[in-house]
Amino acid sequence: MSAHMKKILIVEDSDLLHRMYELIFRRYRSEGCELLHAYNGREGVDLLARHPDVDLVILDINMPIMSGLEFLLRVKKEAAFQDLVVIIISTEGKEDDTLRGLEAGARGYLTKPFQPTDLHKLIDRVFDTREGKLLEAR
Amino acid sequence: MNEFDDLTREFFLDARDRLARAEELFLSLEDATEPPVRAALLADLKRELHTIKGNSGMMGFTPLQTRAHHLEDAVFALAEGGDWILEPIIDGVDDLRKLLEEQERAVEEGGSAGDAPAASPAAAAWQEAVASSSVPAGGAPAFPAGATADEGAPRGADTPAAPAQASVRVSFQSLDELVELLAEMVIFRNRLSDAISRAQATHAADRDIDEIGLSHEALAKTLGGIQDRVMRLRMVPLRSLFGSLRRIVHDEGRREGKEVRFEIRGGETPIDKALLEVAAEALGHLVRNAVIHGLESPDERRRAGKPPVGTLRLVASSRTEDLQLEITDDGRGVDRGAVLASARRSGIEFPESASLETILFRAGVSTRRTADIGSGRGVGLRAVQLAVERVGGRVQVASEAGRGTNFRIRLPLTVSILRTLLVVAGGETYALPLANVLESLRFGEADGREVNHALVYRWRGEVLPLLDIASTFGQEFVRRRSGYVMVIESDGKRRGLLADEITGIREIVVKGLDAVVGTPAGISGSTILGDGRVILILDPRGLVALSPFVGAEGDPVRPPEPPESTVPVPGLETP
Numbered sequence: 001m002s003a004h005m006k007k008i009l010i011v012e013d014s015d016l017l018h019r020m021y022e023l024i025f026r027r028y029r030s031e032g033c034e035l036l037h038a039y040n041g042r043e044g045v046d047l048l049a050r051h052p053d054v055d056l057v058i059l060d061i062n063m064p065i066m067s068g069l070e071f072l073l074r075v076k077k078e079a080a081f082q083d084l085v086v087i088i089i090s091t092e093g094k095e096d097d098t099l100r101g102l103e104a105g106a107r108g109y110l111t112k113p114f115q116p117t118d119l120h121k122l123i124d125r126v127f128d129t130r131e132g133k134l135l136e137a138r
Numbered sequence: 139m140n141e142f143d144d145l146t147r148e149f150f151l152d153a154r155d156r157l158a159r160a161e162e163l164f165l166s167l168e169d170a171t172e173p174p175v176r177a178a179l180l181a182d183l184k185r186e187l188h189t190i191k192g193n194s195g196m197m198g199f200t201p202l203q204t205r206a207h208h209l210e211d212a213v214f215a216l217a218e219g220g221d222w223i224l225e226p227i228i229d230g231v232d233d234l235r236k237l238l239e240e241q242e243r244a245v246e247e248g249g250s251a252g253d254a255p256a257a258s259p260a261a262a263a264w265q266e267a268v269a270s271s272s273v274p275a276g277g278a279p280a281f282p283a284g285a286t287a288d289e290g291a292p293r294g295a296d297t298p299a300a301p302a303q304a305s306v307r308v309s310f311q312s313l314d315e316l317v318e319l320l321a322e323m324v325i326f327r328n329r330l331s332d333a334i335s336r337a338q339a340t341h342a343a344d345r346d347i348d349e350i351g352l353s354h355e356a357l358a359k360t361l362g363g364i365q366d367r368v369m370r371l372r373m374v375p376l377r378s379l380f381g382s383l384r385r386i387v388h389d390e391g392r393r394e395g396k397e398v399r400f401e402i403r404g405g406e407t408p409i410d411k412a413l414l415e416v417a418a419e420a421l422g423h424l425v426r427n428a429v430i431h432g433l434e435s436p437d438e439r440r441r442a443g444k445p446p447v448g449t450l451r452l453v454a455s456s457r458t459e460d461l462q463l464e465i466t467d468d469g470r471g472v473d474r475g476a477v478l479a480s481a482r483r484s485g486i487e488f489p490e491s492a493s494l495e496t497i498l499f500r501a502g503v504s505t506r507r508t509a510d511i512g513s514g515r516g517v518g519l520r521a522v523q524l525a526v527e528r529v530g531g532r533v534q535v536a537s538e539a540g541r542g543t544n545f546r547i548r549l550p551l552t553v554s555i556l557r558t559l560l561v562v563a564g565g566e567t568y569a570l571p572l573a574n575v576l577e578s579l580r581f582g583e584a585d586g587r588e589v590n591h592a593l594v595y596r597w598r599g600e601v602l603p604l605l606d607i608a609s610t611f612g613q614e615f616v617r618r619r620s621g622y623v624m625v626i627e628s629d630g631k632r633r634g635l636l637a638d639e640i641t642g643i644r645e646i647v648v649k650g651l652d653a654v655v656g657t658p659a660g661i662s663g664s665t666i667l668g669d670g671r672v673i674l675i676l677d678p679r680g681l682v683a684l685s686p687f688v689g690a691e692g693d694p695v696r697p698p699e700p701p702e703s704t705v706p707v708p709g710l711e712t713p
Contacts, residue, residue: 014152014189014192014193015152016145016148016149016152016193017193017196019145019148020145020196023142023145062188064185091188091192112192112195112196113192113195113196113198113203114196
């Protein structure tokens with residue numbers, strides 16, 4: 001596993017899925033990575049403001065109260081977050097939003113339902129293509 | 139895999155909740171006519187189904203995901219078209235629920251999610267993904283406190299081990315325990331209050347005593363605040379009942395061939411969780427009754443000049459002193475004459491002045507003309523009244539023949555449970571608060587001594603005045619040969635109470651915390667047992683004051699005259 005992350009922000013409205021991500025990211029947590037939890041786009045923006053050193057955002061594209069897309073557009077306006085890696089979690093039927101998200105600066109996407117290993121592999125690929133910029137420990 | 143099992147359990151809980159909400163939304167759609175209301179309901183509905191579908195997929199329950207997907211499609215179709223073909227959708231919800239329950243059972247029986255066939259592909263993938271962390275098998279920590287020292291806990295003060303919660307889950311048992319402790323604190327507070335009053339009376343100028351008095355007042359106020367809040371913790375919104383009520387109206391309406399419009403107001407009204415069941419039972423009965431008996435068929439209604447669709451309205455409201463639930467229908471109303479005639483046939487004769495409640499709620503009275511005895515419909519109303527009164531509430535009925543019927547249920551805002559000892563004395567059962575009982579012992583003829591016309595009892599080096607319960611409350615004094623003595627304590631004084639039998643420990647429901655005016659000394663109120671019997675609750679403080687006490691000099695002192703009790707005890711009048 002190549003990506004070495006210190007902070008991952010999960011923006012997702014389902015409580016159940018947050019707990020799922022806890023399990024999915026156990027391997028990173030065991031290496032000292034923190035998980036931050038936001039339940040809607042607005043909370044996501046707040047958390048990012050307080051933790052600008054987040055390495056990865058897992059973003060649910062389909063949320064009420066500031067959707068995933070709104071969060072992304074808002075965040076990518078800031079110079080500080082141009083390099084922030086965002087992975088969109090999409091569902092069938094939301095392809096348009098996903099495309100717009102990628103255009104707005106998301107680095108990758110996964111469609112629900114997905115296997116934990118799918119997410120791990122995607123993360124590895126995304127960080128590898130950044131040519132080791134994030135491989136150095138912060 | 140421990141954590142995955144926990145997650146699976148969470149998933150089922152979450153799915154069931156969402157499905158229940160989806161069902162309520164569906165049934166609300168039946169009544170919704172304005173486009174913006176329909177649109178909002180549909181949007182919420184889509185969300186719930188979409189989330190169930192997504193979560194099912196993530197957890198690997200493909201059949202559930204597929205079925206939820208179909209339901210989602212059906213709702214989309216509904217949103218597009220104008221026709222309300224809700225029947226197949228409601229059936230679809232039922233199917234989904236059945237499947238959910240099946241899967242949940244399969245998982246439980248399978249031991250862990252890993253064995254259940256439906257979940258195994260995902261479970262395998264999960265186990266692989268999660269197991270590839272560096273934690274040794276033996277040290278697998280329990281979810282959600284997964285970040286133990288073994289794993290190298292995530293650093294940083296604001297990373298919670300579990301998703302940050304804005305609330306905490308507390309079991310109702312814990313709340314009940316709190317409530318019991320509070321009830322005991324009230325007893326101690328009362329004792330303290332009395333002691334302070336006495337001290338203030340004899341040491342009027344003492345500033346320390348004043349200080350104690352003021353502090354006690356402040357303490358009592360805080361205690362009251364805690365009590366209020368704890369009681370309120372047990373409140374849940376009434377809304378959680380409404381889904382099943384709508385279901386009843388819908389199903390019975392279909393079965394009876396009647397068209398019913400069910401309006402509900404006051405979903406956010408809070409009700410004590412302990413009362414939820416009673417409310418559910420009562421409302422369920424009344425609602426069913428209204429649809430079956432109260433409302434007429436569309437033809438009959440048209441002939442009577444009424445709109446073919448009957449209206450049933452449930453309004454819930456919170457008042458300062460109680461909670462009110464009103465069920466009103468615009469049906470045929472109660473034909474007093476018919477009910478009296480039916481009662482007469484069963485051999486029950488009511489006086490002309492009898493109230494509607496009296497005639498309707500009498501067991502065995504039914505207005506159902508056809509032989510419907512097996513369904514016990516006539517007994518239903520009596521059961522409702524009993525259940526409601528048992529928790530300290532009331533049911534009232536008003537009706538106008540041809541226009542409709544109104545049932546009004548009043549329930550106390552909170553319910554206190556008091557643990558008591560049930561004893562039998564002179565053929566009557568009494569409830570004695572357990573908190574005041576120090577000990578219960580068998581009593582034999584040799585145990586009682588007479589000292590200057592007062593009965594006393596030797597207990598652990600003390601000489602306790604004895605009170606015979608039966609004769610204290612009206613019966614002839616009979617020198618007891620055997621039975622039981624309960625050593626009680628109140629206000630620092632100890633007494634022995636004599637009874638014939640001890641039936642056991644029973645939790646009884648006490649109506650609110652208000653004093654009952656006019657009860658005789660030694661009685662604090664009454665309660666209704668599960669079998670419908672009304673029994674008296676003994677008041678230890680009052681009893682202690684009644685019995686003779688031994689003065690410091692060692693000679694028995696004449697007790698104060700017990701107050702005259704000529705007011706009838708509420709709850710003891712026979713119906």
